[in-house]
Amino acid sequence: MPTRRPAAARVLAAALLALSALGNAPARADEAQATAALRAAFAQLPDAAFHRNDAEQAWFVDMQPIAQASGEARTEAVRRMVLGSSLPPLDALRMVGPDAWAAAGAPPLSDIRHVAGFGQPPIPVTVWTMRDAAAAAAVLDGLEDGDFEPVPGRAGMLSNGAPMEVNLTRRQPASPWRGLLGRSYFVAANGAAIIQAPGPEPVAALLDLGEPARLTSNVLVTAALDGLDTAAAGAEIRQAMLVSPTIGTGGLDPAAMLGAGGDMDTLRAKLEAAQAKAARGVPPFFSGLVADVQTGPHPGMAVSLVYADCATAEQAAARLAEAWTEAFATITPGTAKVATAPSGTLCAAAVTITAQDASGNSNPLFLRVYDGHVSRQANIFQIASTAN
Structure with missing residues (x-):
């Protein structure tokens, strides 16, 4: 039987294959882009950042x-910029x-x-x-x-x-x-x-960075930025990270499982719950952006995940909103809005979550989601286990 590559490697390979097939595409010319400053910043970074096998590729x-x-x-405001x-x-x-x-x-x-x-x-x-x-x-x-x-x-x-x-x-x-x-x-x-x-x-x-070698010349990054323009429309982007499919392939956290102690019934229940949640994860994506946003007095989060077609992007947006609702809506109440954003031959899942409460210069909603990703305790970006 042939050796099966890890899920992260398979998803990343698919993304790179798509990149080579699609070539480069210019960013949309829109002076009202929510991502204007983000695009300018990423234009200073090399496309090599995208090819790193890291969950977080650029900030x-x-x-x-x-x-x-x-x-x-x-x-x-300083504490907010995690x-x-x-x-x-x-x-x-x-x-x-x-x-x-x-x-x-x-x-x-x-x-x-x-x-x-x-x-x-x-x-x-x-x-x-x-x-x-x-x-x-x-x-x-x-x-x-x-x-x-x-x-x-x-x-x-x-x-x-x-x-x-x-x-x-x-x-x-x-x-x-x-x-x-x-x-x-x-x-x-x-x-x-x-x-x-x-x-x-x-x-x-x-x-000496030339145009073809810029991060913003990458067609998948461009699609992620286009999706974020939809997700962050009318908002200010305070901070953002470019993410690879690796963010969704972390699997179960052994430390969290072992935290149940010697009670096997509790351990089994936690494992089954984690597996069920993974099965409802998002479809494998090519690239993505996760942003901390501010809309008037309300903080929030905007997410863009890139797919080959809008049907899959629509499914992904709904699943991501569902994952956030299940994990965090009772802790940091907010409203989720989903959309899709075509970008050339690609399409991005665009999800906007706006906090119910005004929080001054802090954003507990984004912080909870980021901590969930880092700790692997509640990763709403988990890729569906059926795709692994």
Whole structure:
């Protein structure tokens, strides 16, 4: 009998096959796109991010809501950006707060438009988008006045140490340029963008990034963005993550099962319930985006999952809304809305969930869903087990 590949590998292989067959497609030209800032940020990232076999492939955080808030509202806004934990500079901000972050050499919050990145934490590549090119240049000037020096043979690139270097004697937990472990970084400006990476090669690659190699040139990512425009219509996208099918193929969490202790009846009941839930999961998808959104005073979540046709996308949207209702509706009440979004020859399942209560600058609804995915306790993105 031939060896069967793991579910994640099979689903990812299908996605890559579809990509090679469909080629590249430009993003829709629509000035009112909810994803305008997200598209601009992802255009700074390489298509290689999509081909990583990670559940979370790329991240985006809008920094303006933090800059525009003050006092306790700003503290809430910082806590809200949970996806920032995957990007070292923003992880430092979440750890110490805006004042200590600024004192440790971070750029002024008012100058930062958004931050995006990709790669394996704790050392992914981060791209800051500043107010303009002058603001980006000012950041590099400030770094060079500190402990950053020009990199020989790399015009315009600075570093504060050797590639991948960790030096605990230089640790600065509040600093976006050092962090808890005293890491060294390489930086360069590209117009209004600042590229930050643990070595010179990723920085050089993004400086020379051509259109076919951009993340936004990928037809599956474009379809996911088009679907998110539908799901997030009329809302502000505060943070978002590009996800692969791997997010839905985690399977059962052994720790959660063993948490039932020695009571076999309880253990059996938990296992059967988990299996039944998995059987009702979403159909396998090619790519997706999960976003924390704000509609007026109400926070919420917008999801886009890419499929080959709208019939399957419609089924997926209904199942995703059902999974959220079952897992979280009594904890963080809200209203779910489902739709489909054609994109070229593809189609996205578009799901919008808006919290019932206004929550200031926090979003407990998105946080619950994200924690459910990370902990594998309540993953609403689980792919139906019948497809495994």
